[in-house]
Amino acid sequence: MAIIDPRHAAKQLIYERIFRSATLIAAVLVLLILGGVAVSLLRGAWPALAHFGFSFVAREIWNPVTDQFGALAPIYGTVMTSAIAMAIAVPTGFGIALFLTELCPPLLKRPIGVAVELLAAVPSIIFGIWGLFVLAPVLQRHIQPWMIRVFGDLPAIGHLFKGPPYGIGILTAGVVLAIMVLPFIAATMRDVFDTVPPMLKESGYGLGATTWEVIWNVVVPHSRVGIVGGIMLGLGRALGETMAVTFVIGNAHRISSSLLAPGTTISSAIANEFTEAVGDMYTSALIALGLLLFLITFTVIAAAQAMLRRLERRSGAVV
């Protein structure tokens, strides 16, 4: 038996300390990055925020020539496009998750699941050019004229569908976003549905419930928190998505009553104008937009993560 050499042991301890510190530094770096993002955005945005004050988020004007900037139009565009995206993607994602967990033949479950996940891997710029060259013309020629004809004269919502069919605009951006966030929502919901204990579902079937009744009365209530978490994760993506929107939004700094009209979003305004911005106030106003986006998405994503975590802990406790 060899006796442990004290010098060797001391060396081992030093290596241990070095390695441990290296991993700790790397881990803390993650916190520093987030802190750095917040601080640098705040610093860059300060001139514009100090100059315009609260009116920055309340004014529609966006005039680089006179150095007057307000964020209302991009905020409106961001909220509207995301709302349209969620209105389409949530029911569709729910349907896909339902199909994958309850209906799909086992043989197809994996291929379809993988296909949905691959849709999530396609970079957003691809959705952008596809939206511009394929989806926008289809919407312009076929869908939008029909919408104008059918909905345009309705009271209350008619104004949303007035005006010429541009093809590009808020509605088109919303549809492209919907396709982009669909895989995230579908995949999260599928994973959440999978955590429902089979015993609960079998009890439902044992009482004579149909598949839909089991889903609506057993699976959905049981996974409610996870469903909302998944939706908010998708919403976080939709709010911050840049390239896909920039191609099809039309880049007009104004709020139109019609969904068919061009608009802008926070991220697409930054992407379009940042490298061309001359003047400190212009650049600062764009960074202030970035700060707004950071605050909005951070809140939404953090809430989503908190919900999904709660679910994880709960299902961990059940098992």
Place this chain on the structure above:
Amino acid sequence: MNRRVLRKIKNGAFLSLSLVATLTGLACLAAILWTLISHGVSGMSGRLFTQMTPPPGSQGGLLNAIYGSGVMTLLGILIGSPIGVLAGTYLAEYGRNSRLSLTIRFINDVLLSAPSIIIGLFIYEIVVVRMGHFSAIAGALALAVLAIPVTLRTTEDMLNLVPIGMKDSSAALGAYPWRTILSVLYPAARSGIVTGLLLAIARISGETAPLLFTALNNQFWSTRLAAPMANLPVVIFQFALSPYNDWQDLAWAGALIITVTILVLSISARVLLALLQAQRGS
């Protein structure tokens, strides 16, 4: 009796709707791939890989953009993944359930889905403004920041999958944790960590927004890291929105190259993971 029929109809209706939803999702994927292939293949030629991006109205290729994307992605992974792997190691082996680890895990998940354009603005503020001009190194740093959360997450998950017995055996032989991690845990989790790297490469190689105001673009061949560098995503962005047919064709060809690369990376990551699970099972 009537009620039973109604319930059955309702059941059938909702289940058919879920089938329709799935078909819609698959149709979108098929439509996008079909568009890419039909537009992109016609633009494919040897010129793509041998010539530089052309001025409007003349023919050219994407060589400088492909090179730039390759260099910045590689640098991004080289800078980002060691940080991600080490941080993941801390969370899985040292920190575990400490308050710090819980916070880092939470923040990492937030960074994982944070808008990439914000990261671009961050690097612009701390690198581009200081240097006074756009540069490839700024682009690579932005991509590195995006790669960290992906590698961190997979590394932690994969280390947690290593059977505890292996760790205990190593500790029982008197090895310090660092020895155990380097000689036992990393080799055992190797294919899992490689999967994380592949996913990170797939994630950053298609990113456009963070490169717009860090690396910018360059119409010419450039290997200088301190200067603006061409890259596929930004070239696609500029060329697709241009009115010139030659440029648009190049944009489609570039889009096809990027998408095929990313799909191949994602599929290999999945295959690797499936192999790993099969191995575990047996």
